[in-house]
Amino acid sequence: MIKIITDDLVEKFKDFLINEEKASATLEKYMRDIKAFRQWIAGSELDKRRVLEYKEHLISKFAPASVNSVLSSLNSFFEFNNWHDMKVKMLKIQKQIFARKDKELSKAEYERLLDAAQKKSNEKLYLLMQTICSSGIRVSELQHITVEAVKQRQATINCKGKMRIIILPGELCRMLTEYAKTQNITSGAVFITKTGKPLDRSTIWKMMKALCESAKVSKDKVFPHNLRHLFARTFYTLQKDIVRLADILGHSSVNTTRIYTMETGEIHRRQVQKLGLLRI
Numbered sequence: 580m581i582k583i584i585t586d587d588l589v590e591k592f593k594d595f596l597i598n599e600e601k602a603s604a605t606l607e608k609y610m611r612d613i614k615a616f617r618q619w620i621a622g623s624e625l626d627k628r629r630v631l632e633y634k635e636h637l638i639s640k641f642a643p644a645s646v647n648s649v650l651s652s653l654n655s656f657f658e659f660n661n662w663h664d665m666k667v668k669m670l671k672i673q674k675q676i677f678a679r680k681d682k683e684l685s686k687a688e689y690e691r692l693l694d695a696a697q698k699k700s701n702e703k704l705y706l707l708m709q710t711i712c713s714s715g716i717r718v719s720e721l722q723h724i725t726v727e728a729v730k731q732r733q734a735t736i737n738c739k740g741k742m743r744i745i746i747l748p749g750e751l752c753r754m755l756t757e758y759a760k761t762q763n764i765t766s767g768a769v770f771i772t773k774t775g776k777p778l779d780r781s782t783i784w785k786m787m788k789a790l791c792e793s794a795k796v797s798k799d800k801v802f803p804h805n806l807r808h809l810f811a812r813t814f815y816t817l818q819k820d821i822v823r824l825a826d827i828l829g830h831s832s833v834n835t836t837r838i839y840t841m842e843t844g845e846i847h848r849r850q851v852q853k854l855g856l857l858r859i
Contacts, residue, residue: 581624582624582625582626582660582662582665583622583623583624583625584613584616584617584620584622584625588660589610589613589614589617591659592609592613592656592659592660593606593609593610595659596609602719603719604719604780608648608652609652609655609656612648612649612652612653613652613653613656615649616633616649616653619633619636620633625662625665626665627664627665627667630653630665630667631667634646634650634667637649637650638670643670643672644672646670647669647670647672650667650669650670651669653667654666654667681797681799681800682799682800682805683800683805683808683809683812684796684800684801684805684806684808684809685809686809686813688794688796688800689708689712689806689809691794691795691796692708692787692790692794692796692801693705693708693709694794695790695793695794696708696790698793699789699790699793701786702758703758703770704786704787704790706754706755706758706769706770707721707770707778707783707786708787708806709751709754710724710747710751710755710770711803711806711807711810712806712807712809712810713747713748713751713810714734714745714746714747714748714751714810715745715807715810715811715814715827715828716734716736716745716807717804717807717829718780718783718803718804718807719780720734720736720745721768721770721777721778721783722768722770722777723735723736723737723745723768724747724755724768724769724770725766725767725768725769726759726764726765726766726767726769727766728747729747729752729755729756729759729769730752730756732746732747732749732752733745733746733747734747736829741829741831743826743827743829745827755769780803783803784802784803787801787802787803788801788802807828807839808839811824811828811836811839811840812839812840814827815839815840821833821836821837821840824836824839824840
């Protein structure tokens with residue numbers, strides 16, 4: 580049986596993902612991965628050898644986790660088309676024990692980003708970063724921070740078919756109420772574009788990156804999801820309740836939450852040194 584990736588097959592797979600109620604970001608990623616693979620094979624007939632060559636190509640360019648992410652998309656596409664013989668094994672990755680210090684945003688760096696936003700008179704970004712960081716929501720959930728939610732001091736998040744309530748700090752609600760008034764936003768999402776649409780992930784990403792130089796924070800650390808990580812680490816440090824944190828973050832598995840609460844190797848080293856088990 581000849582296997583060629585056609586427009587029709589890609590569209591049918593897209594419809595399947597939509598019917599499976601995949602999140603829009605997940606849908607976009609699957610499509611991006613499949614189209615990149617299709618472009619790489621340049622319309623040629625598909626066989627296992629070509630898939631393995633592409634796997635090696637990915638390994639030479641990307642980190643193992645990124646490679647597995649792409650392979651997962653391709654395997655799902657192959658499974659959908661009953662091309663079971665095309666599926667490839669994922670890379671085995673040693674479980675990460677410590678967070679990378681060069682990737683994790685510290686509270687001090689977060690404060691400098693806020694200062695930079697204030698100096699640039701970017702009140703929207705100033706409040707947006709605090710909203711994510713003080714509530715732990717995903718950037719894709721920012722659209723649920725509405726004028727109505729601010730009045731109720733809580734937001735109802737519907738993500739991947741799961742509903743959860745996010746409590747909004749009182750001081751944050753006060754600031755968002757004042758901001759909405761000055762911007763003449765009377766209902767709907769608080770953080771919107773000039774045309775009234777909710778800000779998208781790409782726009783927020785670019786806005787944050789523009790602060791890096793003046794805030795003296797590495798660009799590798801500055802992106803919306805790292806604000807969520809900072810919330811999780813801070814919450815866990817104070818509360819030590821990973822199950823409660825998983826509920827707040829909307830994780831179905833505590834194992835996912837553990838990734839957010841990882842300490843850096845340096846912090847672990849200091850803790851070990853305090854055990855007093857060395858005779859000097």
